[in-house]
Amino acid sequence: MKRKEWVIKIASDKSNDLFEFFAIHNLTSFYSETNPSEKEEIFHVYTEDEELIKELVKKFEVSYKSILSDDEDWLAVWRKNLKIVRIDEDLYVNPDPERLAEPSKGIVIKVNLGMAFGTGEHETTKLAASFLKKALKRGMKVCDVGCGTGILSAIAMKLGASKVLAVDMDKNAIKQAKETARLNGVKYEVKKSDLLAQVHAKFDLYVANIVFDVLIKLLPQLPKGALFIASGIDKPRSNDFAKSCEEHGFQITEKRCENEWCAFLIKT
Numbered sequence: 127m128k129r130k131e132w133v134i135k136i137a138s139d140k141s142n143d144l145f146e147f148f149a150i151h152n153l154t155s156f157y158s159e160t161n162p163s164e165k166e167e168i169f170h171v172y173t174e175d176e177e178l179i180k181e182l183v184k185k186f187e188v189s190y191k192s193i194l195s196d197d198e199d200w201l202a203v204w205r206k207n208l209k210i211v212r213i214d215e216d217l218y219v220n221p222d223p224e225r226l227a228e229p230s231k232g233i234v235i236k237v238n239l240g241m242a243f244g245t246g247e248h249e250t251t252k253l254a255a256s257f258l259k260k261a262l263k264r265g266m267k268v269c270d271v272g273c274g275t276g277i278l279s280a281i282a283m284k285l286g287a288s289k290v291l292a293v294d295m296d297k298n299a300i301k302q303a304k305e306t307a308r309l310n311g312v313k314y315e316v317k318k319s320d321l322l323a324q325v326h327a328k329f330d331l332y333v334a335n336i337v338f339d340v341l342i343k344l345l346p347q348l349p350k351g352a353l354f355i356a357s358g359i360d361k362p363r364s365n366d367f368a369k370s371c372e373e374h375g376f377q378i379t380e381k382r383c384e385n386e387w388c389a390f391l392i393k394t
């Protein structure tokens with residue numbers, strides 16, 4: 127089958143923003159390559175949604191061209207580029223369980239080939255996972271808000287959580303998060319919810335890797351006396367985020383940043 131492929135060139139320092147745009151719009155079929163100059167990144171995006179590409183081009187002021195390519199070709203290239211992702215010490219993600227050999231020790235989370243945001247490659251997922259490793263004590267009950275593929279839920283279960291509830295407002299994410307539980311032989315509940323609207327129990331730890339504006343909306347919904355891992359905050363707005371937490375009476379235990387992204391470990 128022929129598919130429309132959009133080849134988009136973007137300055138390397140803006141590629142994170144483009145990645146975030148894809149995540150927000152649930153655009154999963156793409157791969158990127160770095161130009162030899164390393165100042166540019168080239169994204170190959172596969173979608174029939176021309177309006178979305180127009181919006182992207184306007185927003186990022188990028189140049190692009192469209193070509194028709196064979197489904198099999200792009201899948202092969204994309205799959206060949208997948209590798210085991212190390213997200214923290216002794217914590218890995220396998221994005222192609224049928225093909226990739228896994229490290230012999232540590233925790234390895236398998237995700238299904240073709241999954242959206244949440245193969246662990248993005249800094250925000252890594253930061254959230256590294257805080258889970260630090261803060262999650264055996265037996266804790268965890269709520270993963272904006273679970274996406276469910277990668278953080280699976281990590282929480284493997285780290286010894288007694289119960290995990292994964293919520294997302296996107297129906298594809300719900301499907302993927304359930305699939306991730308099955309693939310990894312762990313059990314957690316997955317529920318459709320706009321933030322905590324459908325969450326009625328209290329949890330020891332809340333983890334949310336979303337974006338600044340959505341995280342700000344989550345703050346007033348969190349119960350007092352819990353731990354909260356917030357990730358997905360762009361560096362320039364990280365001080366604003368810290369200030370909002372303090373205004374809610376929350377205590378910031380630690381802030382970690384990687385490249386353009388920051389995450390916080392918070393006591394509510």
Ligand SMILES: C[S@@+](CC[C@H](N)C(=O)[O-])C[C@H]1O[C@@H](n2cnc3c(N)ncnc32)[C@H](O)[C@@H]1O
Pocket residue numbers: 149243244245246250251254271272273274275276277278293294295296299319320321335336337340358
């Ligand atoms: C950046 S992805 C994170 C996925 C995964 N937790 C990870 O760390 O890789 C953000 C997820 O939040 C979800 N999301 C965005 N706004 C939401 C809201 N108001 N309520 C629930 N989920 C939301 C999106 O559908 C998406 O799956």
